Amino acid sequence: MRSDLDTLIIGAGSAGLAALREVRKRTQRFLLVNEGPWGTTCARVGCMPSKMLIEAANAFHARHTFDTFGLRGAQGLSADIAAVLERVRALRDDFVAGTLRASDAGAHALSGSARLLGPARVDIDGRVHEARSIIVATGSRPIVPQEWLAFGDRILTTDTLFEQPTLGPRVAVVGLGPLGVELAQALARLGLEVAAFGTRAQVAGLGDPAVNDALLARLKQEFIISVDGEVRLREVAGGIEVCNDAGPVVVDQVLAAMGRQPNLECLGLETLGVPLDAHGLPPIEPCTLQVGHLPVFIAGDADRDRPLLHEAADEGHIAGINAVLAAQGEPPRRFRRRTPLSIVFSQPNAAAVGLRHAQLKGQPHLVGEVDFARQGRARVAQHNYGLLRLYAQAGTGRLLGAEMCAPAGEHLAHLLALAIDRELTVHELLRMPIYHPVLEEGLRTALRDAARQLAPASDSDLSDCEAFGSSALD
Numbered sequence: 001m002r003s004d005l006d007t008l009i010i011g012a013g014s015a016g017l018a019a020l021r022e023v024r025k026r027t028q029r030f031l032l033v034n035e036g037p038w039g040t041t042c043a044r045v046g047c048m049p050s051k052m053l054i055e056a057a058n059a060f061h062a063r064h065t066f067d068t069f070g071l072r073g074a075q076g077l078s079a080d081i082a083a084v085l086e087r088v089r090a091l092r093d094d095f096v097a098g099t100l101r102a103s104d105a106g107a108h109a110l111s112g113s114a115r116l117l118g119p120a121r122v123d124i125d126g127r128v129h130e131a132r133s134i135i136v137a138t139g140s141r142p143i144v145p146q147e148w149l150a151f152g153d154r155i156l157t158t159d160t161l162f163e164q165p166t167l168g169p170r171v172a173v174v175g176l177g178p179l180g181v182e183l184a185q186a187l188a189r190l191g192l193e194v195a196a197f198g199t200r201a202q203v204a205g206l207g208d209p210a211v212n213d214a215l216l217a218r219l220k221q222e223f224i225i226s227v228d229g230e231v232r233l234r235e236v237a238g239g240i241e242v243c244n245d246a247g248p249v250v251v252d253q254v255l256a257a258m259g260r261q262p263n264l265e266c267l268g269l270e271t272l273g274v275p276l277d278a279h280g281l282p283p284i285e286p287c288t289l290q291v292g293h294l295p296v297f298i299a300g301d302a303d304r305d306r307p308l309l310h311e312a313a314d315e316g317h318i319a320g321i322n323a324v325l326a327a328q329g330e331p332p333r334r335f336r337r338r339t340p341l342s343i344v345f346s347q348p349n350a351a352a353v354g355l356r357h358a359q360l361k362g363q364p365h366l367v368g369e370v371d372f373a374r375q376g377r378a379r380v381a382q383h384n385y386g387l388l389r390l391y392a393q394a395g396t397g398r399l400l401g402a403e404m405c406a407p408a409g410e411h412l413a414h415l416l417a418l419a420i421d422r423e424l425t426v427h428e429l430l431r432m433p434i435y436h437p438v439l440e441e442g443l444r445t446a447l448r449d450a451a452r453q454l455a456p457a458s459d460s461d462l463s464d465c466e467a468f469g470s471s472a473l474d
Helices: 014-026 041-045 047-069 081-102 146-154 178-189 209-219 309-327 376-380 409-421 426-430 440-451
Strands: 002-010 030-034 109-111 114-118 121-124 127-136 140-142 170-174 193-197 224-226 232-236 239-244 247-251 253-256 260-262 296-298 341-344 349-354 365-371 387-393 399-406
Touching (some): 002 014, 014 081, 041 081, 127 309, 170 178, 170 239, 170 247, 178 193, 178 253, 193 247, 239 253, 296 309, 341 409, 365 440
Parallel strands (some): 002 127, 030 109
Antiparallel strands (some): 387 399
């Protein structure tokens, strides 16, 4: 029995490590326990290795534009999938090493399986530890239907994809959320035969129907997409048959990309004495991450809210500070959360910032839009496809949110996130200097579209100023 702990942290992922940083600034009476491999999901099997694969895929896919640029010989290029995956693993291991250094808590770190016995007691592999506060940051794992396990190692997830010596040549991707869209396009761009399946026409987490349709149409130019009903698998001669209401395809491997589920089973949340919802989660205050009025805090993917790395890090920070305060008998601090921001690294990038389309239903607002088909810089780079729609408050023009599938959307989204956080209006954002020719001129087009629906800011304002000859390139 240990009773000298101020804080016990369960999980050494992005949220757990962020919590660790804050806890050990304030006390040395803590314990970090982790079950399974050390090194965050992001570094091991998530955002980092997937982006390495995407970068290789986009580099190879660029050969299709070479002739238009006047560059010859692209037909001689080939993708060595084994070499691509070997580089992914090498870089991945370097990132993992960084997270392992961050999680090095010496005697304060322990490998083991933790189960709550109440709001102040935790069993770790048969040994009970008492703590004045507890942080649950147990992360998540890929969703795989139980019956699919019969296909063995031919069913891939992000936990196993990057460990493969090679892939294909025929791959089905099941799930068209952010992860499925990214990986399906990357594998197709590397030359594999890809068929992607979803249960609905909404892709990449987008909610705006116009933006969603624009991205879906673009993706269908690169690989097969089927969104007709439930997906079924069965063994056939030559591979795995994947089918839905639209018909079957036969593939060598299936990538399950149907999202992730929190690691909550057997954690003992029912021992906290508070009601659990349908997902097995207790009530969590989003600005303190406290469970009810208990000295227990849940952070990261485990809480099912905003399962993104930067949000997990923020939540670990919040939980770490508040857990130590709870251990000292102090009330928790409330933190102002960041503007919601999500990015999918498809081409074009899909992104949502601030309030989404569905959240604005019934709320008076106006929409500014730009189609990148004729945007100058996008045409020059042969990336002239995509749609950006921004939402502003009716009357005031204050920016509320945006959804997009746009070239360099990852950068446009960050710019809009800052504007929303600062509560800027359409007219105020139009005062931003925009160089020529850049993709941000497309954003200016959308802002001007919104501004036309508002009362003029003044009879003479630089936001109305347009350089001669630039309109054709906006």
